[in-house]
Amino acid sequence: MNTLRKIALALVIIGAVNWGLIGLFRFDLVAAIFGGQTAGLSRLIYTLVGLSGLICLSYFFDRETVEDDENFTSPVLDERSAVRPNYGTEFAEDPDLDLAFNPSRDAYENKEEE
Template structure:
């Protein structure tokens, strides 16, 4: 399925370039390569480009497949998960909320050593 989407995306890009050339310069590249706009093979290419556009339309609405180049395993998941444990030391929140406590404790510790 991934290969089909890549081929469809390539055909959509070719179609977009062709429409750009038609819009800017009135030059149909696909028609000129394959024998005119009304030739059977040019109409076949135009049909393939149209079908590819329908296939790529799904990329607009499906967030998991929006990134065509991503690997299959990483789609739609966040691998930056961190789990906490209950075995760690609890932080001293009093020291966090009352920084002046550090100054008082350091003076008390100095007096004990004298």
């Protein structure tokens, strides 16, 4: 399935370049190469580009990681980490924020020691 997706992506890129040429220069590259817009081969290319666009829609809903690069880690969370995310750090201990936001606590504790 990976090869089909690569072919579909290549055809979508070809279609995007062709539409860019049409929009900027009014030049249809596929029609120029294959004998006009109504030629059978041109219509086949247009159809394949359209089907490839539909296949590439699945990229929006894909949760797979990149399999070719071993050092790549997917930003997509799996089901276990999505349920219980880990907010802990290993840098240092957590500061006592209660003392920072409630300075009267320090005075209260000092009063108890006397």
